[in-house]
Every structure is written in C-alpha cells, then in structure tokens.
Amino acid sequence: MSIEKIRDFVSANQLEFLDPLYTLLRQKSISAQNDGVVDCANLVMEMMKELGITTQLIETEGHPVVFGELMDPANTFTLLIYGHYDVQPPEPLEKWESNPFEPEIRNARIYARGAGDNKGQLVAQLLGVKTYLETMGKMPINLKFVFEGEEEIGSIHLASFVEQHKELLKADLVYTSDGSLHESGSPTILLGVRGMLAIELEAKGADRDNHSGNNGNIVPNPVWKLLDLLETMRDKNGKVLIEGFYDNILPLTEYEKQLLKKLPFDKKSVGEKIGYPQLEMSGETYYRKLTMEPTFNICGVESGYTGEGIKTIIPSTARLKMDIRLVVNQDPIDIFNKIKAHVSLHAPDVQVTYLGSMEPSRTNAELEVVKTVAQAVHQAFHTEPLIQPAMGGSLPNYVWTKILELPSVIVPYANFDQGNHSPNENIKIHNFLSGIVCTAHVIHTLGKVAREN
Amino acid sequence: MSIEKIRDFVSANQLEFLDPLYTLLRQKSISAQNDGVVDCANLVMEMMKELGITTQLIETEGHPVVFGELMDPANTFTLLIYGHYDVQPPEPLEKWESNPFEPEIRNARIYARGAGDNKGQLVAQLLGVKTYLETMGKMPINLKFVFEGEEEIGSIHLASFVEQHKELLKADLVYTSDGSLHESGSPTILLGVRGMLAIELEAKGADRDNHSGNNGNIVPNPVWKLLDLLETMRDKNGKVLIEGFYDNILPLTEYEKQLLKKLPFDKKSVGEKIGYPQLEMSGETYYRKLTMEPTFNICGVESGYTGEGIKTIIPSTARLKMDIRLVVNQDPIDIFNKIKAHVSLHAPDVQVTYLGSMEPSRTNAELEVVKTVAQAVHQAFHTEPLIQPAMGGSLPNYVWTKILELPSVIVPYANFDQGNHSPNENIKIHNFLSGIVCTAHVIHTLGKVAREN
Structure with a gap:
C-alpha cells in the first residue's frame, strides 16, 4: 500500500x-x-x-x-x-x-x-x-x-x-x-x-467641550447621539436592524449542521480560556454563532473625560470603532454601504469611516x-x-x-x-x-x- | 437722600x-x-x-x-x-x-x-x-x-x-x-x-479582552450592555425614564416664567461662545432648560481600543461617567438610589458608583x-x-x-x-x-x- x-x-x-x-x-x-x-x-x-x-x-x-x-x-x-x-x-x-x-x-x-x-x-x-x-x-x-x-x-x-x-x-x-x-x-x-468590516462612527456636538452646568441641556451630547443611533442599528437580542444586513447569508446546509455537532466542545475549558466561566451554551450553538453567524462588535469607544473622578463637561466628540464579522455571502462593501445608508437616515451628521475589510x-x-x-x-x-x-x-x-x-x-x-x-x-x-x-x-x-x- | x-x-x-x-x-x-x-x-x-x-x-x-x-x-x-x-x-x-x-x-x-x-x-x-x-x-x-x-x-x-x-x-x-x-x-x-450628582457605570464582559474573531458572538460585549441599559434610562427626546426622577421637581411659578422672559438672550453670541453656531431656541426656552430643568449628561465613556485604526477585540470592561444636574427639590441621594434601583432591575451586573453630589x-x-x-x-x-x-x-x-x-x-x-x-x-x-x-x-x-x- x-x-x-x-x-x-x-x-x-x-x-x-x-x-x-x-x-x-x-x-x-x-x-x-x-x-x-x-x-x-x-x-x-x-x-x-x-x-x-x-x-x-x-x-x-x-x-x-x-x-x-x-x-x-x-x-x-x-x-x-x-x-x-x-x-x-x-x-x-x-x-x-x-x-x-x-x-x-x-x-x-x-x-x-x-x-x-x-x-x-x-x-x-x-x-x-x-x-x-x-x-x-x-x-x-x-x-x-x-x-x-x-x-x-x-x-x-x-x-x-x-x-x-x-x-x-x-x-x-x-x-x-x-x-x-x-x-x-x-x-x-x-x-x-468569517469576513470582516471595520468602521468608525464619529458624532459631533459643539465645536469644543462645554461646561456641563453652564451649558447643560443647550448643546447636544455626541455620546447620546451615538447611543441613539446604535440602538436603531441593533435590537436588545443582538439582531442587526440595518436593512438588508442578513440578505445574502447562505443558510447552513444539513451536512454543515452535522459537522458542527461533531466538533468537540468543552464548555468549561472554553469558558476558562476566554475568561468567561459563566459561559452557557451547547457546542452546536457555540460553533454556529462563532463561525456561521455575523457579529456586530464594538471594539472601542471614547469620549470626554475618562480619568479618575469626574470632569463636568459635555464632550464635543464621540468616537466608536466596530469590527463586524461577516459570513458568506455578505460582501463587506455592500454592508458598508448599507450602514452608511442607515446612518444617513437616522443620524445624518454622524460620520462613518471605512477602516478596512476582508471578504x-x-x-x-x-x-x-x-x-x-x-x-x-x-x-x-x-x-x-x-x-x-x-x-x-x-x-x-x-x-x-x-x-x-x-x-x-x-x-x-x-x-x-x-x-x-x-x-x-x-x-x-x-x-x-x-x-x-x-x-x-x-x-x-x-x-x-x-x-x- | x-x-x-x-x-x-x-x-x-x-x-x-x-x-x-x-x-x-x-x-x-x-x-x-x-x-x-x-x-x-x-x-x-x-x-x-x-x-x-x-x-x-x-x-x-x-x-x-x-x-x-x-x-x-x-x-x-x-x-x-x-x-x-x-x-x-x-x-x-x-x-x-x-x-x-x-x-x-x-x-x-x-x-x-x-x-x-x-x-x-x-x-x-x-x-x-x-x-x-x-x-x-x-x-x-x-x-x-x-x-x-x-x-x-x-x-x-x-x-x-x-x-x-x-x-x-x-x-x-x-x-x-x-x-x-x-x-x-x-x-x-x-x-x-442647579445641584449635581456624579456617578460612574461600569459593565463587565469576560475577565479579559478577547479576540473579536475567535470569540465574537460568544462573550458578551460590555459596551452593548451599557448602551442597552442607558437606553432604558432615557428616551430619544432626552426624557429620563428612571422611575420617580422628576417626582420632586418644583414647577416654575408664573413669576419665575416672567423673569426668564426678561433675561437677555443673544442666540448668535451664545452659539459662538459655546462653539455651537447652529443653536436654535428662544431665550425663554434657553433659560428654562439651562436653569430650571435637570440634565442627564454623559461626560465621559471609555472602552476597548481607541487609537489609530482598529484593534479587533471584545473589550472586557466599559466605563461611563455621568453628571446629572438637578433642580429643586430633587435630592441627589434620592436620585442616586433611584438610579441604583433602575440598574438593579435592568442590568443587575452593572456597577453604579457614587462620585459626588451637590444639592x-x-x-x-x-x-x-x-x-x-x-x-x-x-x-x-x-x-x-x-x-x-x-x-x-x-x-x-x-x-x-x-x-x-x-x-x-x-x-x-x-x-x-x-x-x-x-x-x-x-x-x-x-x-x-x-x-x-x-x-x-x-x-x-x-x-x-x-x-x-
């Protein structure tokens, strides 16, 4: 042989x-x-x-x-x-x-x-x-x-x-x-x-940080602006609400479902590895969510004062970075355009910047x-x-x-x-x-x- | 004389x-x-x-x-x-x-x-x-x-x-x-x-930052947790939804309304001073919102990676600071307790920290x-x-x-x-x-x- x-x-x-x-x-x-x-x-x-x-x-x-x-x-x-x-x-x-x-x-x-x-x-x-x-x-x-x-x-x-x-x-x-x-x-x-689309959202309030007492309720807060926008983009269960986001996703075949079931999964070991011991899901769900479903992840957000104690300001700017994992046949550029259209509709003054992508x-x-x-x-x-x-x-x-x-x-x-x-x-x-x-x-x-x- | x-x-x-x-x-x-x-x-x-x-x-x-x-x-x-x-x-x-x-x-x-x-x-x-x-x-x-x-x-x-x-x-x-x-x-x-209550909200996901590809959809993202919580605390018009938040506010008297109307207001000059030239409100509204109504201001938020470009992580922690201006007869400690009760109900694992207050x-x-x-x-x-x-x-x-x-x-x-x-x-x-x-x-x-x- x-x-x-x-x-x-x-x-x-x-x-x-x-x-x-x-x-x-x-x-x-x-x-x-x-x-x-x-x-x-x-x-x-x-x-x-x-x-x-x-x-x-x-x-x-x-x-x-x-x-x-x-x-x-x-x-x-x-x-x-x-x-x-x-x-x-x-x-x-x-x-x-x-x-x-x-x-x-x-x-x-x-x-x-x-x-x-x-x-x-x-x-x-x-x-x-x-x-x-x-x-x-x-x-x-x-x-x-x-x-x-x-x-x-x-x-x-x-x-x-x-x-x-x-x-x-x-x-x-x-x-x-x-x-x-x-x-x-x-x-x-x-x-x-999975593919990936990385974007940045930037919301603006006034041209400068303002005193939150002397100007509170007068100038808009860009953090709230971003938050309100984000809540139109995703529901509380994590479902993405951007029109057409899920359109091109290829459903799992029966055979793929069988393959997922066969993959070894040790909840305890995975939970420890990721620092989340309270992890509670089946192996099939784990692999389905991890490999066959898109994410809508916020990987960073920054605005205003974040040091010790408090600084009483209304920040002028809020920035938020997302990396969105995609599955076949979602196209990163198509998804980016759909996000831009969504933002134009719900918060036209929020700037959407493309940071990179992979199919x-x-x-x-x-x-x-x-x-x-x-x-x-x-x-x-x-x-x-x-x-x-x-x-x-x-x-x-x-x-x-x-x-x-x-x-x-x-x-x-x-x-x-x-x-x-x-x-x-x-x-x-x-x-x-x-x-x-x-x-x-x-x-x-x-x-x-x-x-x- | x-x-x-x-x-x-x-x-x-x-x-x-x-x-x-x-x-x-x-x-x-x-x-x-x-x-x-x-x-x-x-x-x-x-x-x-x-x-x-x-x-x-x-x-x-x-x-x-x-x-x-x-x-x-x-x-x-x-x-x-x-x-x-x-x-x-x-x-x-x-x-x-x-x-x-x-x-x-x-x-x-x-x-x-x-x-x-x-x-x-x-x-x-x-x-x-x-x-x-x-x-x-x-x-x-x-x-x-x-x-x-x-x-x-x-x-x-x-x-x-x-x-x-x-x-x-x-x-x-x-x-x-x-x-x-x-x-x-x-x-x-x-x-x-106005009085003031300063607090910090801290949400936790996993014990450490995780790779957003290798763990995306598996560990909860603390930024989304905070966002979902905040959206239960305030509606899109800025109205605070925390039970009892407005309870003790003394309504404006007719005389106070007259006083507000008499206060000089130059929209253009105020707009320039605060770096928000698109300011659009009457003087009466300006003084009412600025001096007779509470705020619900986010003065800082930080989570994950906020430098140039992108770092594909699921942050382990998200922190947000608020300073909430109060009007008579809102009591800062009472408001703090109401916020704590609200958070306990909607996101019990989010930590609420008292940073300071003034009546x-x-x-x-x-x-x-x-x-x-x-x-x-x-x-x-x-x-x-x-x-x-x-x-x-x-x-x-x-x-x-x-x-x-x-x-x-x-x-x-x-x-x-x-x-x-x-x-x-x-x-x-x-x-x-x-x-x-x-x-x-x-x-x-x-x-x-x-x-x-």
Whole structure:
C-alpha cells in the first residue's frame, strides 16, 4: 500500500529531513521589520529547485512571492499549495529558552521562531512532494506553489498578486497547511473563515467641550447621539436592524449542521480560556454563532473625560470603532454601504469611516474533492479529521474562493500548543513528520481519484 | 437722600478705598497650594476689627473661616454676608502683563489675582459697611460675616462648618457678592443653582479582552450592555425614564416664567461662545432648560481600543461617567438610589458608583426680602437688575437654603470680563466703587423695611 511506503520512507529519513527545516529556521524572515525576508525567499527557491520544481520569485509591492510549478500535461488535476515563509518578530527575547533563530530539540519538539508558523509546515509540504517522488515515482497531479512573505503583516499584497496572476494560478484546489490541530490531537480540516468590516462612527456636538452646568441641556451630547443611533442599528437580542444586513447569508446546509455537532466542545475549558466561566451554551450553538453567524462588535469607544473622578463637561466628540464579522455571502462593501445608508437616515451628521475589510469565504463541505482530502488526512493521521466549515476569525481565504473561484482546504500540521507568535514557538517532531506523510498521501489520493474520473 | 450721601462719600474716598484692597491683593492666598491662606485670613480679620466687627478665625478641617458679627439687640433683621478670601493659582505666569500679586491700574481697571474673584468684592462689602457707618451712623440691621478660604477648591468644608455652627449663623438673609454682572452691564440677582450628582457605570464582559474573531458572538460585549441599559434610562427626546426622577421637581411659578422672559438672550453670541453656531431656541426656552430643568449628561465613556485604526477585540470592561444636574427639590441621594434601583432591575451586573453630589438650591423670587434687595440694587446701579431664578452650574448654595433654611441672594459686583481664574484678572474701578455703594444701600434699604414691619 502506498501509505505504508510513504510512512517507511519518512521514518527512515527523519534525521535528514531536519536539514532543510533547520536551514529555513536559521534564516530570519521577519516581514514586519523587513529583516532577512528576501534571503529566506531565495533559500525556499533553492529547496524547490532541488525537487525539480520550476521556480520564480515574483515581485509584489511588498515582499516577493515564491512561485513554483511541477507540471505534467498528462495530469488532469492541479493542486495549488499555499504557505508563507515570513515569521513574526521574536520579541520578547528574554522569554526564549533558546535562540529563536537557532533551532533546538527539547522534549521531542523543535524550538525556533517559525517552527510551527509556518516554516515547519511549509517544509513538510515540500518534503511531502520529495517523499512522493522518491517512493512513488511520477507525480500523479500537477502542483503549483505560492509561498508569500507577508502573511504575518496581513497578506497585504496577496489579493493583488492573485488578481494579477489568475492565469498562472489556475488550479482545481488550494491546499494550505497553517494553524494547529485540535487540542485533542485530532487533525482538522478548515473550510472557511468569517469576513470582516471595520468602521468608525464619529458624532459631533459643539465645536469644543462645554461646561456641563453652564451649558447643560443647550448643546447636544455626541455620546447620546451615538447611543441613539446604535440602538436603531441593533435590537436588545443582538439582531442587526440595518436593512438588508442578513440578505445574502447562505443558510447552513444539513451536512454543515452535522459537522458542527461533531466538533468537540468543552464548555468549561472554553469558558476558562476566554475568561468567561459563566459561559452557557451547547457546542452546536457555540460553533454556529462563532463561525456561521455575523457579529456586530464594538471594539472601542471614547469620549470626554475618562480619568479618575469626574470632569463636568459635555464632550464635543464621540468616537466608536466596530469590527463586524461577516459570513458568506455578505460582501463587506455592500454592508458598508448599507450602514452608511442607515446612518444617513437616522443620524445624518454622524460620520462613518471605512477602516478596512476582508471578504468571508467558505468552501462547500460536500464537494467530492473535500471528501477526498478528508479521507487522505484520515489515513495519514490514523484519525478521522474534524471538519470545520468555518473559523471565527478572518484570513484572506477569499483570494482563492472569490478571486480564483476555487475550493480551498486548510489542513494544519502543527501541534495545538505550538506557541505561534509567542516565545518558545515549536513544532512536535511527530507533527512535522505526520505533515510530510499527509502531504504525500493527499497528493497520492487526489491523483488516484483524478485517474478514476 | 441716603443714597446720595453714600455715593458722595464713596466718591470722595475712592483713592483711600484702594488701600485695603491692595493690601489683600498683595497677600497670596492660593488655597489649592496652601500658599499664604492663613496670613490672608488674618489681614481680613484686622480689616474687620477696624470697622468694629467682632471677629474670630474658626478652624475647619481645611483652611479657616473668618467669622464676624456686628450686632445690636435693637435690630430685628440679620444679614449674613458671605464671600471668600482664597484665590486661584496665577499660572500661566507668562501671560500676565503685570505681577499677579502686585495690583496695577490700567484702563480704569485694577489688575491682580483675586481682583474680581473675590477679594475686590469682599473688600467692597466691608467698605460698604464702613461707608454706611460713616455716613448714616448706627447700623440698622445686624450683620454676620462668613469669609471662607476654600471656595476655589470646591468649598469642601463649608457644609460641615455651617452644620456645626447653625446657632452662630442664625440670620434672615444670606448675601453673596461673587461672579459677574451681565454682559450688557446690567446688575444681576441670582437666586439659585442647579445641584449635581456624579456617578460612574461600569459593565463587565469576560475577565479579559478577547479576540473579536475567535470569540465574537460568544462573550458578551460590555459596551452593548451599557448602551442597552442607558437606553432604558432615557428616551430619544432626552426624557429620563428612571422611575420617580422628576417626582420632586418644583414647577416654575408664573413669576419665575416672567423673569426668564426678561433675561437677555443673544442666540448668535451664545452659539459662538459655546462653539455651537447652529443653536436654535428662544431665550425663554434657553433659560428654562439651562436653569430650571435637570440634565442627564454623559461626560465621559471609555472602552476597548481607541487609537489609530482598529484593534479587533471584545473589550472586557466599559466605563461611563455621568453628571446629572438637578433642580429643586430633587435630592441627589434620592436620585442616586433611584438610579441604583433602575440598574438593579435592568442590568443587575452593572456597577453604579457614587462620585459626588451637590444639592440644588432656589430662593423664592417672590419673597419680600428679595424684592427689597432688588430695589436697593436698582437704585445703587441706576439700572433695574436682571433677576435669574437659578444658574445652570452648581455652587454650594444649599448650605444656606437647606442647612440654615434661609433665603439667599447672589449680587455680583465684578465686570463681565473680569477674567476670573485667568491671567490678567481685573475689576473695573467703577464696579468696585458701585459694589461699595450697593452694599451700603442694601443695608440701608433692608434696615428701612425692617423698621417699617
């Protein structure tokens, strides 16, 4: 059986496989500080070339994308593998037990900045390709690679890159390995993200703060103005009252509902993690509200005097920031326009400012290709994967599903406690090796299904 | 006629009258910095003793009160004269055109810290007594004097002083000279102030800020909690919905309505002063809302992230400060309890904190004694005084009207542009001298009416 050959090869080569990983981990690539990023991109290119991948560095307005192709006209299916070679800054340095850019093994984990996020997973993807080639010979599907250098600073040029290279990026599925397996150790397949719209509302009263005694009841208070406006935007149960807000939301399918029910949920542990031990909801409700419903969150508000005691003023200005998570197929710009229209109607002198947005994305869990990947992941990890239709947060997944109109699966390889973005980031050696096996086996399984169709 | 004799005497002695004023102005008495306060109190005592006033320094927990009596068992009416000998700090010093503690005459004004607020008016009160004694002989009413040393730091011990010396302070009317004449130059009689209750509301969500994507819809947002609560406390027209909030408000009398109508109101000038040129209301509405109706003001609110751009969090805490101006006979503690009861009912986990309060006060404008003072002021200034039933701000006037249960009139002597609390504070020489005349003539008129009754 192919999976056994793959496993044996990985097992036999595990020490050797540390080499390319260590090479990348030793090379800084801190995108936020523009430290070593291009040097790292070149190392990734070299690694890919050694595997026979046709590779090029494609410039963007920011850090370059490493693009690669391993094509055979005989293959009918193309997999686009996505990852990133940039890392977070290592600070605070004093909290690291070893040098963040000199990998060290302790307790069967490799410690270094980027070990889990994302160099360990990127190298596992490449070594999966190597493993497949060396155990099975010819590649059964076409492969394309997009490794960007700006993920840790918000993938600021990924959308324009994808927009500009639609032809080059043509594929049948996008495959990302980033993030962590579930806390229980179960592999996870993530099919979507919530989108986001960030806005600021600013209400004005008088041109200056006024004495609340000498002018109280005379000048309007901008805080009350904002409050009155906000109460027209949302009812007490949290339902958003902006016309058309829910219009384009895709209802959950029966299958998605089943998937939500299967996701593990430990109320106590979640409650502790978020500092809200009184949390009271079922797992199904939790995942539905967290991943399949939009939010209408106020993330900041400021007006007047907020120090100790009291300052008796009528503030001149009140500012409030919202980040509104969106679900497919809500469009951030459409929602922004609906909010503007609502404000024009109810409080025309309140200013609405667009601060940023990201489109939501969700790949249909019932697609054949998703089931194929799930089966391969199951076999690679010896465990049935959890399939999560979407996550609560926002990532630029829409560049694949909206711009390229491709299905997208995220299959994380790193351990739950990888400590990404933190000191002592690590990847368990077991996870690194499982990632290699998984990549090779996913390639194999997709190839098998492609041949059968 | 007595008023002519008074005027002539003041006119003849104006140069000499500058002496005691200069003496006080040269003596620092900055209560906020405890600089020279007691030395100044002693100077005031000396001045009073020279007039034959029995004087004592009464200690408080803070700066002492200079108390004086000029009593004659034959008199049936007692006037309690109130003022303060402390001043604001002079900073910013570089903005003064002359030394703030070395009085200088320019353009018929005396410039010095305290010239208008309140040493110039306090000395005018004392020189009014001197003028009366020297022109008319025997004092026709009893006089008591309370000159405090903490007015500029909020009269923090005045209430306890009055509470502890109720017997000593027995009188028929309290007479204060502080503040400014109307902009038009008209003398003003102020009969009351709004009270105040300051509170803080604090709502809690989770124990810590949470990521708005990874936890959005799961933990409650304390800003929404506060907003929902506040909307139960007040309707969109500004009407307060807290049960019993308006219960004890004394309705305006017909006479008070007439007084409000007579108060000068220049919409354009008020609009410019408060930075709200679009102000649109009649003078009567302006004074009614500003002085005879309570407010429900939010003076500050803070939660979450308020810097540039966006931080996608669900804040753990939201804090909001209110100062609620009150009118007679709303009681701040009663209102506080009503707010607490309301919050207990609608958002029991929101914390309500008492930050401070002051009782409202309003002397009945139709009292005979008020009319007597108004008549005397009219004659002294050659102009009918504006009678304002209350001002928008809050002063501890209740110590006279509530603790001593006395009527209280405030008759300001300083010019409108005295620049109190600012650099280049001043009093017009004309205002200083008119204040002396006014004090003497008020004494005379009160004495005449007392004899007739």
